[in-house]
Structure formats: C-alpha cells, structure tokens
Amino acid sequence: MPLQDHHQIVSVDDHLIEHPRVWQDRLPEKLKDRGPKIVEVDNKHVWHYDGDIFPTVGLNAVAGKPPEQWGLDPVRYEDMIPGCYDPAARIKDMDVDGVEAALCFPSFPGFGGGVFHRAKDKELALLAVKAWNDYHVDEWCATAPTRLIPMSLIPTWDPTLAAQEIRRTAAKGSRTITFPDSPVPLGLPSFHDKTYWEPVWDACEETGQVLSLHFGSGSYVPGFSFSGTKAIPGQVVLPDAPFAVAITIFSTNLMWSLTDLLFSGVLQRHPKLQFSLAEGGIGWIPYILERADFVWERHRHYQPIDFDTRPSDLYFKHFWGCFIDDQFGVENRHKAGIDRIMLEIDYPHSDSNWPNSRKRAAEVLADVPDHEVEMITETNARRMLNFPRA
Numbered sequence: 609m610p611l612q613d614h615h616q617i618v619s620v621d622d623h624l625i626e627h628p629r630v631w632q633d634r635l636p637e638k639l640k641d642r643g644p645k646i647v648e649v650d651n652k653h654v655w656h657y658d659g660d661i662f663p664t665v666g667l668n669a670v671a672g673k674p675p676e677q678w679g680l681d682p683v684r685y686e687d688m689i690p691g692c693y694d695p696a697a698r699i700k701d702m703d704v705d706g707v708e709a710a711l712c713f714p715s716f717p718g719f720g721g722g723v724f725h726r727a728k729d730k731e732l733a734l735l736a737v738k739a740w741n742d743y744h745v746d747e748w749c750a751t752a753p754t755r756l757i758p759m760s761l762i763p764t765w766d767p768t769l770a771a772q773e774i775r776r777t778a779a780k781g782s783r784t785i786t787f788p789d790s791p792v793p794l795g796l797p798s799f800h801d802k803t804y805w806e807p808v809w810d811a812c813e814e815t816g817q818v819l820s821l822h823f824g825s826g827s828y829v830p831g832f833s834f835s836g837t838k839a840i841p842g843q844v845v846l847p848d849a850p851f852a853v854a855i856t857i858f859s860t861n862l863m864w865s866l867t868d869l870l871f872s873g874v875l876q877r878h879p880k881l882q883f884s885l886a887e888g889g890i891g892w893i894p895y896i897l898e899r900a901d902f903v904w905e906r907h908r909h910y911q912p913i914d915f916d917t918r919p920s921d922l923y924f925k926h927f928w929g930c931f932i933d934d935q936f937g938v939e940n941r942h943k944a945g946i947d948r949i950m951l952e953i954d955y956p957h958s959d960s961n962w963p964n965s966r967k968r969a970a971e972v973l974a975d976v977p978d979h980e981v982e983m984i985t986e987t988n989a990r991r992m993l994n995f996p997r998a
Contacts, residue, residue, distance in 0.1 A: 823858045
C-alpha cells in the first residue's frame with residue numbers, strides 16, 4: 609500500500625542551525641562577549657565561544673544543494689537555505705517535503721551538548737545550555753507548536769543540575785532530552801554506573817521525557833583507520849580513511865549504546881525510561897537482539913547481569929528505532945518491532961532526501977500495509993513523544 613494523503617510524516621530526527629543571535633539575545637550582558645557568537649574568519653562564518661573557534665560544518669547544511677557542491681568546509685549563512693536557521697522558512701520546506709512535524713537536534717552545541725560539556729567555565733556553559741533550551745521552546749517551536757517538537761539539552765557535567773533542567777524544560781513543554789550515545793568519550797561515567805546518572809533517570813521517568821541518543825552525540829565517530837607510522841607522539845594523527853567510512857558505519861555507535869544499556873541494569877531499576885536511537889537505521893536491530901539473547905542464554909549464570917529478563921524483551925519495552933532510507937530494515941520490520949520503529953528526515957543534512965522525502969518514503973513503504981505505514985510514519989512517533997495531532 610503506497611503512502612496516502614492521510615498519512616502524516618513525523619520526523620524524529622531533523623536538525624537546526626542556530627541563528628547568530630541565539631545566545632547574544634539571552635545571556636547576561638556581562639557574558640555576551642564570551643558567549644557563542646558568529647564571527648568572520650577568512651570570509652567564512654564561524655562560532656566564537658569563550659576564546660575558542662568552532663566552524664559551521666558545511667555538510668550539516670546541504671539541503672537544496674547538489675552533491676557535487678557538498679563539503680566539510682565552514683559555510684556562510686547566506687550559503688544555506690533559510691530553512692536551516694529560520695523556523696518559518698523551515699515550515700515551508702517541510703510543506704514542500706510533505707512532512708507534518710519534526711524534532712530538531714542542535715548543531716553548534718553538538719548533538720548532545722558536547723561543546724558546553726567540554727567548556728572551561730561551567731557557570732557560563734550552564735547559562736548557554738538554558739539559553740538554547742529557551743530558544744528552542746520559546747522561539748523555534750513556538751513558531752509552529754503543532755509542527756515543531758520541543759527538545760532540550762542538559763548540563764551533563766552535573767547530574768543534579770541536569771535533573772533540574774529536565775524538570776524545568778518539561779514544564780515548558782519539552783518532550784525529549786538529547787543525551788550522549790555514550791558518556792564515556794566525554795570523560796563521564798558509563799551507563800553502568802549505579803549512582804552518577806540516577807538523578808537524570810529519575811527526572812526522565814518523573815517527567816516522561818524520552819532520552820534521544822543521536823549517533824555521535826557522545827563525541828565519538830567511528831570509522832577512521834590510522835597508520836602506525838603516523839602515530840607520532842605530540843603530533844596530530846590524520847586518518848587514512850576518507851570520511852565516507854565513518855558515514856557508512858554511523859549505526860555502530862547505536863549498536864554499542866543499545867547493547868551497553870541492555871546489560872547495564874538501568875532498565876530494571878527504571879522501568880519507565882524510553883530511549884530513541886536517532887539516525888541509526890533499523891536493519892541491524894534484529895541481529896543485535898538475536899546476538900544479545902544468545903549471549904544472555906549462555907553467559908548469565910556467572911556474570912552480574914539480569915538472570916531473568918531476556919535482552920530482547922527489554923528492547924521492546926524501552927527502545928525505539930528510526931530510519932531515513934532502510935529498505936532492508938523495512939523488510940524485517942516485524943523483527944525490529946513494528947510498534948517501535950519510526951521515520952526520520954534528517955533535514956538539512958546530507959542523508960536527507962529533501963525535497964523528495966515523502967516520495968522516497970512511499971517507495972520504501974510501497975509493500976507495507978496501510979495500518980503499518982501509519983504507525984511507522986506517524987503514530988509511533990506521536991506516542992513516543994506524547995505529541996498528539998492538533
């Protein structure tokens with residue numbers, strides 16, 4: 609059954625490019641000069657934050673450009689289409705694409721707020737986190753409250769402050785927090801730590817906010833090969849492999865995240881937690897669940913893991929998968945959980961099919977029954993995010 613007019617698309621993974629005044633409009637006057645702001649360097653727009661320079665990665669804003677013009681170099685705002693940073697223009701681009709609603713991850717802060725986590729001045733960083741959250745709810749999503757889904761960052765360096773921000777943003781309407789797909793590369797305790805993250809888990813359970821784990825949000829991107837001859841102490845080590853290797857195996861980040869959480873004990877202690885595996889695809893999910901169950905059957909007798917609960921049962925209770933263009937995953941959708949998979953558009957990134965996302969979704973879902981199409985494109989996402997139709 610092809611995609612019908614009554615099928616709405618709710619994307620659980622899009623992105624926004626923060627406009628230049630997001631922090632300048634919200635930080636205290638005495639901190640504005642050190643807070644994030646756009647400056648010109650070599651005729652390019654880059655972010656300046658507390659003495660450091662952060663480029664605007666060109667590959668993150670390629671919507672409307674042919675692949676021949678893509679690249680990793682910083683870009684100017686006038687080189688992006690306005691829908692990247694202007695919410696009113698974004699709605700128009702969603703209309704062109706046939707998308708009803710979208711959840712948009714941050715850009716400058718990093719998908720999980722890693723820029724602020726690594727910042728030297730944590731007082732300034734906390735204010736910057738709160739400023740982004742206020743911008744996202746009060747400016748970005750307020751432009752079209754039935755179309756743009758509120759998300760929030762947390763100060764990962766202090767779980768007590770993080771819990772406070774989870775509750776504050778939930779009261780403002782936030783439906784999900786963006787959380788590192790693995791805290792370890794950020795120098796934080798792992799999912800297995802039984803004390804550090806407890807305030808965060810408690811606050812998410814209390815407020816019903818989903819934890820969205822976007823690949824790379826823990827500041828680790830896989831896929832680079834290194835030559836031993838290049839590994840010289842004190843020198844920058846450049847990868848041998850092209851970035852295409854990393855792009856191809858992005859989903860391995862979320863295989864790691866999922867498996868780590870399944871065996872962490874977190875899910876047993878916090879039965880209401882929900883995790884969205886953003887931009888990971890779904891084709892790998894049936895395999896990793898089969899493998900996790902196989903390992904559990906054989907090794908649970910001598911390891912400190914749940915003796916009674918099968919990992920796949922935990923998955924179908926706590927996790928949600930999503931895909932952009934995953935024909936294999938759709939063919940195996942029932943093994944991945946038909947009520948646990950969703951669509952993502954990834955505008956304005958290079959994986960997006962914009963402005964042909966609806967057309968491509970219709971092709972991928974052509975052999976899927978109507979009621980399952982509705983679940984994948986809309987109702988699963990609305991249920992996960994508690995974001996009903998207007």
